[in-house]
Amino acid sequence: QPKFDKLFGKVDELKGEFIDILGKAVEIPAVSGDESLRPMVVKKAHFLVEQLQRLGFCDIQLKHLGTQPPPVEDPNLQLPPVVLSRYGSDPKKKTLLVYGHYDVQPAKLSDGWETEPFKLHVDEKKQLMRARGATDDTGPLLAWLNVVQAHREAEVELPVNLITCFEGMEESGSLGLEELIAEEADKYFKDVDAVCISDNYWLGTKKPVLTYGLRGVNYYKTTVEGPAADLHSGIFGGTVAEPLIDLMQVLSSLVDSKGKILIDGVAEMVAPLTEKEEKLYDNIDFTLDDLNEATGSETSLYQKPKDILMHRWRYPSLSIHGVEGAFSGAGAKTVIPAKVNGKFSIRTVPDMDSKKLDKLVIDHCDKIFKKLGSPNKCTTELIHDGAYWISDPHNPSFTAAAKATKLVYGVDPDFTREGGSIPITVSFQQLLDTSVILLPVGRGDDGAHSTNEKLDISNYMNGMKTMAAYLHYYAESD
Amino acid sequence: QPKFDKLFGKVDELKGEFIDILGKAVEIPAVSGDESLRPMVVKKAHFLVEQLQRLGFCDIQLKHLGTQPPPVEDPNLQLPPVVLSRYGSDPKKKTLLVYGHYDVQPAKLSDGWETEPFKLHVDEKKQLMRARGATDDTGPLLAWLNVVQAHREAEVELPVNLITCFEGMEESGSLGLEELIAEEADKYFKDVDAVCISDNYWLGTKKPVLTYGLRGVNYYKTTVEGPAADLHSGIFGGTVAEPLIDLMQVLSSLVDSKGKILIDGVAEMVAPLTEKEEKLYDNIDFTLDDLNEATGSETSLYQKPKDILMHRWRYPSLSIHGVEGAFSGAGAKTVIPAKVNGKFSIRTVPDMDSKKLDKLVIDHCDKIFKKLGSPNKCTTELIHDGAYWISDPHNPSFTAAAKATKLVYGVDPDFTREGGSIPITVSFQQLLDTSVILLPVGRGDDGAHSTNEKLDISNYMNGMKTMAAYLHYYAESD
Ligand SMILES: [Zn+2]
Numbered sequence A, B: 001q002p003k004f005d006k007l008f009g010k011v012d013e014l015k016g017e018f019i020d021i022l023g024k025a026v027e028i029p030a031v032s033g034d035e036s037l038r039p040m041v042v043k044k045a046h047f048l049v050e051q052l053q054r055l056g057f058c059d060i061q062l063k064h065l066g067t068q069p070p071p072v073e074d075p076n077l078q079l080p081p082v083v084l085s086r087y088g089s090d091p092k093k094k095t096l097l098v099y100g101h102y103d104v105q106p107a108k109l110s111d112g113w114e115t116e117p118f119k120l121h122v123d124e125k126k127q128l129m130r131a132r133g134a135t136d137d138t139g140p141l142l143a144w145l146n147v148v149q150a151h152r153e154a155e156v157e158l159p160v161n162l163i164t165c166f167e168g169m170e171e172s173g174s175l176g177l178e179e180l181i182a183e184e185a186d187k188y189f190k191d192v193d194a195v196c197i198s199d200n201y202w203l204g205t206k207k208p209v210l211t212y213g214l215r216g217v218n219y220y221k222t223t224v225e226g227p228a229a230d231l232h233s234g235i236f237g238g239t240v241a242e243p244l245i246d247l248m249q250v251l252s253s254l255v256d257s258k259g260k261i262l263i264d265g266v267a268e269m270v271a272p273l274t275e276k277e278e279k280l281y282d283n284i285d286f287t288l289d290d291l292n293e294a295t296g297s298e299t300s301l302y303q304k305p306k307d308i309l310m311h312r313w314r315y316p317s318l319s320i321h322g323v324e325g326a327f328s329g330a331g332a333k334t335v336i337p338a339k340v341n342g343k344f345s346i347r348t349v350p351d352m353d354s355k356k357l358d359k360l361v362i363d364h365c366d367k368i369f370k371k372l373g374s375p376n377k378c379t380t381e382l383i384h385d386g387a388y389w390i391s392d393p394h395n396p397s398f399t400a401a402a403k404a405t406k407l408v409y410g411v412d413p414d415f416t417r418e419g420g421s422i423p424i425t426v427s428f429q430q431l432l433d434t435s436v437i438l439l440p441v442g443r444g445d446d447g448a449h450s451t452n453e454k455l456d457i458s459n460y461m462n463g464m465k466t467m468a469a470y471l472h473y474y475a476e477s478d
């Protein structure tokens, strides 16, 4: 189609400018987790406003979310604003909301960066751009703006109404965003037909992916308490029921070394694997070696890539994280801890009912503890949960994105899920009652949250082209 | 006997002076664990030298033990000296070594002390003396010197040759003392017939005790390692073998909630209970309420006092202390720890062989781990051990002390053991090849190592009388 030739040609033509704008953006150290850098996060919001104005976005609003809740040093610390804006408001067009975040993880040269983390380093040889935020998420966020610029300069009409929702608190728990989405669902976000989030990564380094699912997580704490204070094992060992010994019995009953969850009723809640779903796992660009490389070990529970991916994405898992209240230092301390909290979590998947899971877990722990006949007290509680997310990978939005990917990369994308949760995905889907797609720009080895974070120039350029084509295919869909 | 009338009368007469001398001693904050207070520890050694000179002790030596090994702030920090001295060297008399320590635990008024910890507060109403070191161990140490003073002023000949061995590092691991004992075994300590240590406490608050046994301890670390670095449970949960899950299986196999050690072969090493030994447990001043009060709970594994005491003193116990390397903070962290160390220890008793125990423990852990079929690596090692100690409670030293106790208190003492270890006891017994007796002065509620440490005036006074009578009865024994 000639419009794509024009658009893609313009993207190529503007390459230098697009790299420059990323360079300007990453120079602002917008670390949301560092209170002292909060003014820089706000500065980056204003930088985005300037760009939106330059590109003709309208109805630009900085949504203030109020004071950051404790723990904070400064009790009056303001949350960074959410940047809302529109491009077009044609009632005959579909409306797409694009989400991105302009805050970044902390970074220091001394952490092991090859170049200054807050200065874009363009490695001409490796054809990549290195900086904190390059791939998470400043690069993908700017890619959306660049797509609009390419349309303007190529004089191709934007086929959808675009709404931006850019937050500055993603790396610190997206505080306040869910409330804003709820608040604006019938207002600013009233006409949204679909949401597109570019804030995850390809599974590997070679093949583009579209992501249609995320696991949720239910995090539990099992507390065993007995003596009023820690005791000396010389004096009391052998005469009192030790809370940590009881806790070990409870924790060791949850899961076996093969990863099998031993809590009755959990496996039964998992959605059965359909043939159609299983097909999505064929030919995914992933091997056992990829897992071993990522863990730096040969500790995989499965040998076949399909089994590994299914257990990462579509089956629940139970991890034990640690014990609070026991001796955790180096050396030899002869303490009998008086009160210990075992921490474990279950990654949840369709069709697990979170509340029902809580009951199964708590009942299981109670039952195991009761069998011990211990005079101590044991309680188990949920301390945090986040819902899983699943989308239909065959809906119009995914179909458009798959077509765009094929057009740009010449291959069908892998349809992936992720093992971790991105809570805001569920919020958008539920609160706006709309479909969400995760359309990643960067690769699996980009090192988001790590030292030497990078974005390959080809991913930046092809990412914009894919986004552009996606807008058109999605606009054309039924 | 008229000599006891004279001696006890003199002790009573000197009461005010004995309280004053304790007051002077505790004013020196000889905290061995606080490097900045090391000069005070040394000052207290010199204070003791003055007292020994005043009382006519001879051959007074300050034994320097060299530089304190790391970790220390000051790499040239000198260990406090051991104070050796003699009173008498009549070859026709028996020679008794008395051990005490002049260093103390840290203490600050702000910790919750009712009065300044380094100022002796005499509570006339409760008839007790409160200060850091009152009962541990400055009071009992000075009691020995007071006994000599009473003999001198009552003009009763000391019936034994006395050797003092006063260290200033007991609260910080008795660094250097074992080497000194070995070094002096054939020199300063050549003629020692028995050792008497007054550095523990009555079991309760009413009945005097003599202590004839201590448990030892073998401290183990089980390490499970797999991935090269900590992993995120969202991404890797369900696909890798988690070291902490394996460790829970190993740790939970060691002991049950009833305190039963589940390692094959351990129970078989324990010396059988003889009728004679069992009789020692009759009528001991101890109740289930005492244990419950001490633990601030009702978490006892046994209801009968005899069972409680036997499991504290003469049976081994296994305590799990904690996990190093896992998440141990508050809140919810979704980490899969890459390498975890489980810490546990076994309190040892006659006739357990320490080396054989190590093998049983390590073999057990290896066997349990192997059954898991995990790709992780698991190793178990001993990281610290201390031998148990047992004496014959019917030997001449104990018989003399029991007679002395009966004379002073009017009751037969309870024969007790302790669940914890006092390593120096074993060192004296083994290196000097002699019998050791633990003859406590203070009560079980004295609060050694705690706030408001105290010594009842009656314990101080009766303690001296018991020590004095002990010297005479021991001198007369065969
Ligand atoms: Zn991100």
Ligand SMILES: [Zn+2]
Pocket: A105, A136, A171, A448, A449
């Ligand atoms: Zn991130």
Ligand SMILES: [Zn+2]
Pocket: B101, B136, B137, B170, B199
């Ligand atoms: Zn002591």
Ligand SMILES: [Zn+2]
Pocket: B105, B136, B171, B448, B449
């Ligand atoms: Zn002490």
